[in-house]
Structures are given as C-alpha cells and as structure tokens.
Amino acid sequence: MKWGYKIILFFVIVAMLAPLISNDRPLVLISNGEINFPFLNHGSYAFGDDDLKVMPLIPYRAGVSDFDNADFKSPFDVQQVKNNSMFYRHWLGTTLRGCDVLAGIISGARYALIVGFCSSFVSLIIGLLLGAGSAFSSVSVNRISFLQLIALVFLLMFGFNLFLYVQSDLLIKLLLFVLSVGCWILVSRIKLKFDRGVRLNFEKIESQLTILFSSIPRLFFVVAVMGIFHQGILTLIFLLGLTGWMEIARVVRAEIQKIQSMDYYAAAKLSGASWTRITSKQLIPNLKPLLIAVFAFSFAGAILSEASLSFLGFGLEANQVTWGSLILEGKESFNAWWLIVFPGFCLSSCLAALFSIARKGNNDIYSL
C-alpha cells in the first residue's frame, strides 16, 4: 500500500475509534461483579475505590476543561494531574481552559474526515450525474418535438400555479396534477410531419452551469451563508458539497468522452452488448482510478475549506474542537506554539496524503 493510503487509513482508524482512544469515561468498569461499559452512553455511573476500571489511552475528552491545568500548559510544563501519574499527563499541552490538545487533535481528525468525506461525496454525486449525463447526451441525439416542448412548458407553469394559488386539499391538487400529466402524454403522442423538433443540448447546458458555479468564490460564499444561517455541521457539508462539484463534472465528462472514442468501446457497442454490461465492464473499471483521484482532490479541498472556516470562526459550533479552531486559539495567544504546530502538522500531512493519492490516480491532472 502506498504511504498516502496509509496515512489516511491511520486518520480514519483514529477518527472511528476516537471515543475508545480519548474519553474521560472509563471503557470498562467492574463493580460488584457487574461489568459495565460507561463510554457507550452519557448517563451517570458510580464506582467505588476498589472497583476495577479501564481508562482509554488518553483519559480526556476533546473540549472538556481541566481547571488545574488551565492557561496554556506547554507539553514540557509542570502539570497538576491525577496521582501525578504519567498516564494522566497532557502530552501535547493544553488550551486556555485546560483542554487536552491531543484529544482535540483526535476530535479534529474526526470532524475533518466527516466534513471532508460527506461534502466531497455530495460533490461526487452531483458531478457524476452532470458529467456523465452531458457526456452521454453528446453522443446520442435527444430530440423533442415542438408540440411536446410547448406542452411541457405549459404543464410546468400550470403545475406551479396549481400548487401556489389553488386553495384546496392536497388530494385534489394531486388529482389535477395526474390529470394534466395524462394530457401531456396524450399530446406527445401526436406526431406532425413538419415538426422536426429541437435538439436538447445537455452538454452545453452542463458546461455553462459548470462555469457559472466555478465563478462563485467558494470561501466568500460559505462565509456569507454561514454568517446568515445557523452554524452547524450539516449546513457546512451541504455548502461545501454544493460548491465543489465542478471539477469532478468536468473531469468525468472528459474521461467518459475519451472512453467513448476508444476502439474497445465501439467494439462492445457493435457486438450488441447491453448498456449495463458496457457500464460495468468498460466504463466503471476505466473510470475508477480517475474517480479516486478526483474524490481525493475534492476531499482535500473540503478539509482545507473546513479548517480555514474554523480558523475564521465560521465553522462548527462552539464546543466542537477542530484543527482550525485549535490553530485559531494558538494564534490568539502568542506563546502557545503547541496549539499551532501539532494540529497544523496533522492537517498538512492529511492534505499531503490526499494529494499523493490524487497524483497516483491521475498524474496528468493532479501533478504539481
């Protein structure tokens, strides 16, 4: 396995096992002969002095204050920890409120991966649909008769009016809608000799849409919208996904068009292979490395955007610790280098790994 995958796998494992690795609740608690797992829920638990308990590797949770070690304790400072044991030490220092930086970094990895993966997945779906759609529509001819077009426009308008202005039950609205759809189907059956129809050029629409969305400045857009609406992880994922699909659509379209011009594709088509067979045997295997590359690239972009937004203070909620928010806190106090260096290193290495994956997937597009 390449080193890029190794690093990402490491971050993924850390993120998935985050509650097991860093938690202020014990993993296993044996009291009165009963075995409990307090880390699984948030409810209260009780234990005596002679009870056996197994604490996680890092006995702190991200963002939870430790008032004994408050005010930016560096990794080398004298720390007042439980029993003075090395186990309870804050190995990478603390923040103003005494939060453990290592636990914060683990939580940051979790949020970075969640936001990065989900938003790039949203972009991937939009990009795939539009890119593949335009690539296929450029090959096959899509014609629609004038009569059909006019009927469609009228149907849309009528449906719109129906839902906006008619004050009646939903059932009647639905009935009317079904009726009008039926009318449209009837109309589209009529074929006139002189009506040669218009060609629907989906490719052109898609390319213009791509340029349009590319001209939206991503950071400006997300900051503006996050400032107006409620800040939260779902809004962030949606916004980053909505502004990140253009590159994917462009690359996917180009690649599918390239495959379509290949001899083996034409051969498969001539031999009468079904659409599903062509897709599964020709398209997907050939697209796979490229898809991995674009996905990794947009993943990296989303992680970087999330970190920048957290750094600007427009990211997640106040009690969610991310790499960007740690660096922000480090920047605000002059001496806490450990708040800048460690999260920054994790962020850089994560990005480097993703870029290397992208480069391996397609050296032409994502090489530096």
Add this chain to the structure above:
Amino acid sequence: MIVFVVACNSQKTKIIEADNAYSLAYSLPNASKWDPSWSKLNEVNVQILADPDNLHPTNGSSQIRDEVLQYLHGALINTDLYHGNMRPGICEAMPVFSNNNQWLTFKIRKGITWDDGNQVTAKDIAFTVKASKCNLTNNVSNKFFFENVKDVVIDASNNLQFTIVFKSASEYNLPMWCDYPILQETKYDFNNAWKQISFTQLNDSGFIQETNQSLIKWAIAFNGDEMGADAQMITGLGAYQLQKWERGQYISIVKKQHHWSTLVNDSLYKSYPEKITFRIAQDPAVQKASFLSQLFDATGALPTRLLFELQQDKVFNKNYHSRFIDTYGYTYIAMNMHPDGVRQNMLLNDINVRRALAYSSQIDNLIKVVNKGINKRVAGPVAPLKKECNQDLKLIPFDLKKANELLDKSGWKDSDNDGVRDRIINNKKVPLILELIYFNTIPDWKDMAVIIAEGMKQAAVMIKPVACDYPTWMEKVSSHNYDLAMGSWNTSSFPEDYSQLWSTASYIGNGSNYTGFGNLASDSLINAIAKETNATQKIQLEKKMQQLIYDEQPYIFLYGLVRRCVVHKRFDHATFFAERPGILYSSLQLSPLYKKSSVNN
C-alpha cells in the same frame, strides 16, 4: 477596598479617598526619567474594541460614543470623577432647586462661546430641551427623562439665566443634565422649525407632532446618518473637533485652535494633547504586540487576562502605568422566566430549575480561567461597593448535589440514561436542553459560555452555546425569544434604578427587563424606592428588593466588572477613575522631560 498593587518606580500612588471609603481616583506618579524609545508627539493613541453606533449628539447608545462625545460637546453639568458626584460644566455653579423641587435654576458662565464666536445663551438650552423632547427625535435612552420637563423659562433681564420647570419632582431631574450635549440653535434648527413651536404646544396632547410637516422635515434631517458621522456636522462646545472617522479603523479628534477654555482660567477645563486617536484593535494577539511595542498610549478596553499577563512583563511596566479598579457593573446569565411554550419549551418558569442552574454554574473556575481570578463574584444586582448592597445574600456555590436534588424535586429525571434529564409535559417527553446566547465580539465570551455549559452538563442539563452579534442578541433578548443569555450590565455610583431591569412595564414595553421578573409586589416596591426620601428607609427597601430578586433567581450573577486602566508613562498628571470612562485623555500632559532628552541628544 483593596485594589491590585501596581509596580511603581519611586513614588507611591496617591489615593484619593471618597466619602464611602471606596477609592474613586488614583493619581499616578510622573515619570522621573525619559526613556529614549518613547514618542515625543503630543498625541494620544487610544485602543478601543469596536466602532460606536454613531456620533450623534442625542441619538445613540454605545459606550464608546459617550466616551468620544465628551471631548466634542459641552454640558451644563459634568460628572465629578474625583468625588463620584456632579460638578458645574458650562454653568457658573451647581443649580438650585426651588418650588418643591420642581424648579431648577441655572446660570451659564460668561465667555463660553460656540465655534463661530457667539455666546451660549439660554435659548440654546431651550432648543436642546425641545429637540430632545420631540417625539420624532430618535433618542430612545433619554426620552423618558425629558418627558418630565414642562418648560424652560428664560430670565427676562439676563439671557444667561433660566429655570427649568418639571412636571413632578424626581431623583433624575438633576442627573439627567450630566454630560448631556448642548446643541447650538442656529446650527441645528435647520429650517427654523422650532421657532414657532412652544413648550405648551409640545406638552399638549392635542398637538400631534407626527403630522407637523416642518417638524417632520427637521426630524428627518436631524436623525439622518450624516448628523452622526460627518465631521462637518459634529461640532459642539468641547475642546476637540472630529477630524476623521474611518469605519472599522479609527476615530481621530483634534484640538480646536480657538476655544473658550483657553480664556477661562480654570484647570478643570484645560485640555493638553493636540490629537486623540481612538483605534480599533480586537484581536488579543494584536493588542498585546501593540502595547509591547508602544503603539498605543492609553486604553480602558484591554481584556482582564491580557492586562494581567502584560503586567508580568518588565518592558510593559517600564513604559506604562496600569491598574485594575473594581466598578459597579456585573456580568450575568439572564433566564427567560416566561417561556411561551411555542418558541421555547416551558422549562425555566420553574424556580427550582433556575436555582439548580445557578448551583451548577462553575463561576469560581470561570473567573480563575478567563479573568485570572481578578474579578470578584456578586450575589445580587447591586455591587458590594455600594452602601445599599444587601450583604446578607450568600453567593451560590458550585454544588452539584444540591442542583441534582432541586431538579429531581421538580420532576426532571434522566429516565433513558442518555446524560440529559427529561420530563413528560403534555404527554410529550421534553429533554432539558437550553440554548445559551453570547456575544461573538471577543473570544472570552465563548470560553465563558463553554465553561458554564460544562458545569450544567454535570447536572445532566444540556446547554447549547450559540454566538450572536450584538443586534441579534438584543433582538432575541428584548423580544423574549431565548432561553439563556449571557451579557453584562453597567451602572454608576448614582442611585440604583430598579425600574429598568426589574419592572413589569419594562417587560411589556420590550425594555431591559429581559427575563420577565416581577409582579404586583415588586412593582410597588420599585415605586416605593423611587419615592422614598429618607436615606436609611430607602436602603432598607432596596435591601428588600435585592432579596426579592435573589429569591426569584431571574439571573445567574457571575462577577463584578473591573476597570482596566492603562496609560503611557510619557504623560504626566495621569489619573485613573473608578467611574466611566476611567481615564480623561484630554488631561494627559506630555512630560516636560522630553525637552531635556532632546538637548542631550
């Protein structure tokens, strides 16, 4: 009061004792040696946190606005920062009450002139009162006081003497003139709208001001944005005039060339720096770097923690005087006592829940972490520095056991063991989740909110901290659309006004009673306090009122505010005041030592 000790060079800080044994002014020693790194410019660079809302003489509410305006405008009476009461401003002596405390007679000092050289007369005062009284003027915060003014009677023989007639005797009748800007009639009466309108007309309910066309024209011009931002428009009796206001950057005011104070032989009216620049610096890192490299000369706006850190620094102490001074304000968490059941769940209408939240707030830890333990906790709405403070009220400790007990008692139990308490309300399981809104201006608020949320989490109450900008916070809080709101309240050494925060009228009228505290008993008590003239009786009543507030727990009181004063040592005769604004920048004199140093060089 024991105040934090500042490192001083040779002389000891001279403390001027006020009558209530609380130090109101600290005059600082002059520098004995001139440091070559010090700037020789006779200009003061002041650090502030944000822009004022405007610089309009009457309309506006922000603190920074008041701070800047006091150098631009003159007033009949000024605050005496040294003694915590009032002193005459442009009038010769303090005014005298007569006719059952309903008449107040002023006499303006001779030789006080506007920029165009005209003498200030009683006509200007009458105009100021009319403009402030007018319904169309946008001065929300002062309208209440001016509604009580009935007439301004100008002495027939002397146009410098006049009597203000009030509708009723009130304790605000004198303080309302304190630092209130006087407007020049010829300058501000743009279309001579006020020439025809008399006080009898203004008091007449049959005279509808909103339909008078010339008044509407005047009001639209007077309330206009230019009036609060344009350097040409903002002029007054003050020794300084606005030079430039670059939004988000700085406000600079320069000393007037010909000002009446140069002719009046009184040290109180003297001003020394040629230019005062108020510069915005919000980022703590920037503030710290700027003070260490001497870019700023004075401030009252540094975060407590930062000033504490700076005071540990030798370079900073070499260049600056600095001190923490306890004040009367406090920070709090307001709780919505009357949730409407639609926008908010019916959670905080229960006194037990409110008290339990107070028991589960880690206020001591908060002060220790966020403010380095410098601020002191308060138990009620009146600062412990005041005589009328009810010392019997006990601080509520961080006591999870008691909090759990109270919550259990009112039926909130963690039935599904998910770490959040819940209860069945109207056949629906409602979890105890509350939203805490705080300002997004400085990072300290966020840390405070999170610490409070953590403490309450330990009592299985879920708090969601949400950052807001000031207008949104204000909108939410005054329309009672919130659960918990963190904020701060400033008061002065003047008599405590309970009606603003605790009267029901203030709740209905969307005033400052955000919580919905109050009932018939508390309202009548507030009225009784306002009317009581006997001092000891009044203190008794006030203590009773504080007890009432304490028992109802509309607020979780956090800590008393502390003034953080910093002045550069290159200025002589610097004084720190407990009252707002803390430092009078116009009284700072550049140390004469700088001349010697230039000779040596």
Add this chain to the structure above:
Amino acid sequence: MRIIGKIIFVIASFFIVVGFSFLLLRHQSDRPLQAVTANSNFSQHALSVYDSNYVSLYHQYGLDLPPFYFSISNLALPDSFKYLPASNEKDFLIYWCSKTGNAKALYNIYQSLCTFHNESWMIPPSQILNLQRCSNQIISSRNIDTLNFYYAKYYLLLPRESKAFAFLNGVKKINLDAAWKQWIPAFHFNPNNQFALWLSDGLSNGNGIYARSWISKNTVGSALKKPMLITFIITVITMLIIVIFSVVFSAELFLKKEKRGVRTILSALHFLYSIPSFFIGALLVFIFANPYQLQILPANFSFAPLVENDSISLITLLDSWTYFVLPIITLSFGAIVFFTSMLFRSFEEEFSKNYVLSAKMMGQSNRTIVYKFVLKNAVYSSSTFLFLLFPALLSGAVVVEQMFSIAGIGNLLITAARSQDIPVLITLFGLIGFVTALSFILLDYFQQKIAGRLLSTKEVKE
C-alpha cells in the same frame, strides 16, 4: 463574435450569481426589519406608537415588494403591505393564524400571551395597546415573503373594486372579469421588485435600504472603495512576487538538478504544497512578530501609513513595505511552490525538444538555453493557471487579511458576515463573482492565442 458572446455570458452569470445570493440572503427576513428601524430617520418612539409608520417605512424602502417579481400566471402577487388593516390587528391575526400552515403555533403564542397577562401581572391601563403590539411583533418577526403571499390571498377574497386591485392594474392591464382567466399560464415580469431596486440603488448610490450598509450607514460603494484598493494592491504585488520567484526558483533548480540537495528539495515540494496558508501565517507571526521571540516585522497592518493616509501614493506604499512582508509571504507561499514544480516539469518536457538540441549543438550553455529559449515556452504553457491565480488569491486574502488585520475585502466580508450586513455581503459577492468569471473569459481568450502561437513555433521548428 465569440468574445462578445462570452462577455454577455459573464454579465448574465453575474446577475444569476448575485440574484441567487440575494434570494438566499434575503430569506432571513428579520434583518431588513431591524435595519429599516435602525436606518430610518423616524424616531423609535414614533415608530412604536404609530404602527402605520412601519408600514409606510416598509413601503418607502420597498420591502413590501417581493424579492423577485415574476409570475407565471395571470395573477401577480399584489404589493399588499400598503393596504394592511392596521385598525383591527386581533381579527387580522386570527385570520392569519387560520391561514398559515403554522396556525396552531401562532395561536398558542397569542393564547399564552393573553393568559400570561391575566394571571400574574399587574395590568397596566394600556394593556390592550400592548397586546396589539405583541401580536404585531409576532407578525413582524415572521417571514415577510410568506406574509405578503397570504395577504395576497386574503385580498383575493375582497371584491374586485377594492383598492388592492388598483395596484394590479397599475402593473399590467389584466381583465380579471372572469375568474378562470387567473389560471391561464402566462409570463409576467415586473421591474418593481427588490432585486431590481437593489441593483438600481447600488448603481446610483441611492438612499434605498440595499444601497447602504446596515451597520456603517455608508453607501456600499464608498464602504468598498478603500478595502478593494488595499486588497488589489496586495494581490497584484503577490502575483508579481509569485511569478518572479517561481521562475527563478524553477530555473535554478533545473540547472542544478544533478545535485543531491536539489533532489531532496524537489521531493519536498509536494509536502510544502500541502501546508495550508494560515498555518504558515500563524507560524510566521509566532516567529517574526512575537515580542517574546523576534520582533522584526509588524503583524498589525492597521498601523501602516498606507491605511492612515487618505490618498494612496507610491511614497506611502514604500513607507509601509515592512507591513507587507508577512502577509505576502503567507499568501504567496503555496502558489510559489505550485508554480515552481509546474515550471520545473515543463522545463523537463521542453528540454527534450529539437530546438534545445540544436541550441546545445551550437555551443550554448545550459543557463542561456534555459533563460533565453525554454523559459518563454514553459511560461506560456503554464500561464493558463496565472489567470486562475487572481480569484484564488482573493479567496486566500480572506484568511490572510483576518490574520494580519488588513482592512481589505476579506476583513470586510468577515465583519459583514458577523453582523449580517446583507447589502455589503451581496455586493462583495457579486464583485468577486464578476472578477472570477472575467478571469475565466480571459483565460479562454488567452488559451486560444497561446495554442496558435505554440503551434506556429512548432511548425517553424520542424
């Protein structure tokens, strides 16, 4: 002809982007309400006593108009706030409650208010008025667009001769004698909408609600002027530095590529590119602007003579050069790494071509070949990215300006977003969108030119 089409497309995309953002941002309808009261020349007191003043203010600022005004039926939404029945709020509230989807919620609020006032409160004499005000507030805090819509429905029930239809007649003469004609699909566009109002306001620096910043009360144009200039200066200097440094670095690295140190630098470039700019900025501030470490360079741009002076001249620019160092390093770092490695690759590509071989045979040194012949072609082939650099740098400037407190566009964006200053936000947004779209077009134009040029050189050489 093609370029004209492109320009038309840019303008169209500008309108679409701005319109999209406008619709999105206008969705938060509480803020215009606050802004209108804070911005007005009416007094707060007068506003609170006379509710009809709100209505007239709404009309004055055009907030009663829909955000976009086009209808696809013969029925247009009337501008109804004007005709709000202010006399009987309670009846109206109940009517409105029954009409909205959220009727129960609204009714609950109203009920709880009533019981609340009766139970534990001292009833003031003006209770009725206050109740009305409370209900008013409920109405005003709801979404104005939905409200408008329901008003429209409400007025449809009125007789045809009523005032509300006078407006419709003013917009477009439609014969509404027969009710069925309402449902005929048709396209109506009315220029009397908020978006059009905002556009005309913004262009003419007018007094409308969207022409002025809601916080500073300045016209949006004047609020943007200086920040734009400062950001432009920084971006242009950064671009120059990126081009110069990446050309020099890549050429020198290429000439000494046999050395071991250079090899490690080349492989390190990939990692350097992954370092985010704000991490570099924070480190730079920590090292170079920290009073406890090395206080060599200033980190606070707001003290630069450039910001202090009214007019920006070359002298003030040169005076404040120290203030530019850290921001420009932060902003240019990633791009320099990117361009260096890209130019390096194209050097390698070009070096295998025939004209280089012939030059070598003529006895030219490697250095002259690189700087004289290869550089030109290499820069041409990677110059497409230069056009995308400008919008990218503008985005990067948001972070950098926030970090060094530079009063540029990025800082303005952050403060506007924090205080929900919608006019400034939309204008900024449209501006940057326009610049980005413009750079796309320039890129397109340039690519054609370069393609032609490279082809011609190739033909000549072969």
